[in-house]
Amino acid sequence: MLIISFLALLISIFFLQLGSSILAPFDALAGLEIGFTNVELGLLGSSHFAGFLIGCWVAPFIMGRVGHIRAFTIFASFSVLGSVMHPLIINPYFWCFLRVLAGISIAGCFTIVEGWLNEKVSNLNRGRVFGSYRFVDHGGAALGSIFIGFLDTEKLLTYNIIGVFLCLCILPLAFTSNIPPTIPKAPSLNIVKAFKLSPLSFVSVFVVGATNPSIRMVGPIYGAERGFSSLEVGIFLSLALVGGVISQIPLGFVADKFDRRLVLIFLSFASLLCCFLISLFGDKNFLLFSAFVFLFSFFALPIFSVAAAYANDFSDDTFFIDLAASLIFIYGISAILSPLIVSTLFEIFGSGILFVYIGFIHFTLCIFGFYRMTIRPSSDAKQPYLILPRTSFVFLKMFTKKKAKKK
Incomplete structure (x- = not known):
């Protein structure tokens, strides 16, 4: 019922x-x-x-x-x-x-x-x-x-x-x-406070917006120029989503057990490796390409939720909802720029640059993650990992209702 x-x-x-x-x-x-x-x-x-x-x-x-x-x-x-x-x-x-x-x-x-x-x-x-x-x-x-x-x-x-x-x-x-x-x-937006709270989370969310939307928005160009049928393009885009859906729960468990900075670096490095394999072998066989895209999605899509969880570790309860809204706003700004940047690169280098570009962006996140680990320690008090969608500014209120009632 x-x-x-x-x-x-x-x-x-x-x-x-x-x-x-x-x-x-x-x-x-x-x-x-x-x-x-x-x-x-x-x-x-x-x-x-x-x-x-x-x-x-x-x-x-x-x-x-x-x-x-x-x-x-x-x-x-x-x-x-x-x-x-x-x-x-x-x-x-x-x-x-x-x-x-x-x-x-x-x-x-x-x-x-x-x-x-x-x-x-x-x-x-x-x-x-x-x-x-x-x-x-x-x-x-x-x-x-x-x-x-x-x-x-x-x-x-x-x-x-x-x-x-x-x-x-x-x-x-x-x-x-x-x-x-x-x-x-x-919710209110406070982008500056979100950045000061966790620069690594801020950059991680920006990286997600700079990479994942480019697959959905200009990925069909990549597929069409490689001779994919419309059905194969659809399978490609579906796998780019399904892998991330499957990985959310197991990777959420990992993010709750280990240093979330290391988890972010691992996910970004694994995404980088998948991009390298797609660029190297993806044109040779559609099944092989599909497997690598699934693995890329498996590692890349949860980065947003792990980054949000890491930022929440440093946030107080009063900023929890506004922080999530601020991170989604950052993602949105990056996602606006991403398809336009990638399509411009297509004009210069051809559509084969897609996963090279995505891999390079993840490489910068790995470097920045290691840099941030030298700046400050991780938070001792971890907030629970949540599978955070990027669909609206109000979603996380579903998980804070109990606290709101107590106030």
Whole structure:
């Protein structure tokens, strides 16, 4: 009965992730067919994350004016418009505007759903609700990536199919009879304090934003130029997500047992090694390439959560939520720059530079991690490791509700 009570929220998130996970790579593949330049395709990815940051800011204010369900409908409508309007004007800058709308939609919808979950969960069911939510979230994203292989990138009307999936995310919440919760207060951002608290966490989060989004946003260019079919591109992008999902729990256990600085350095070095192997052998065999991408995801994706946990070790309870919001903001800024930088490198060196670039960025994190270990010791008091998504500024409130009630 517990999960059934959240069923409308979970179904809405599934279809939202399904549609949006198709839109980003499909844009890149369709843009290649049309003749957009690599830089223009990179700008599409950057536009998505610009919209994401805008959505994180405006969502609480819109919820405050019209309530959860109407606000969700508004944001989801942005995503539908950001899909079905693509065939109207075939222009990369118009498409960038549409991707900003889609980014706003994603951030707004996740803020609403995560704020709703935060108010409705209790200490007894928090783990089950969180697990179900993340399973549906990642499941929709992984399935959306695979779905690309069954769509025709030469037919722009395919965007209507994506729009249908995004429309389906509106219906469950529109029909729900559950009473919406109170409006969550938007966290404050303090970037300077976050950096002073843990420079290593700050840089680690920036590295995650500078690397992982480039795979999702311009990775389809890399795959297409290597002769991958649309289905193989979808498998590539899905594996780049699934590996990180599987590794979160075991690597979280490691992060709770050992010095988190060493864990960050190890994860970054392992990611660097995977990038080297992909660059060396990835072109020779798709199965080998897929295995290395899975391993890269296994090591690279948890870096954000480990970095956040390490920063929390130095933070007091009053800054916990604001710290998480600040780290997500840092990630968002880096993610805006990443696709544009990588696509520019594509123009100069070719798409083969993708994993060379990612490996180099991880190399700098390894060096910085060793440097920080000479500056100060690790914290003796560790905060519990949390699998921290980068979906909204309010998610961590789900894990601090008990403390808030005691105050």
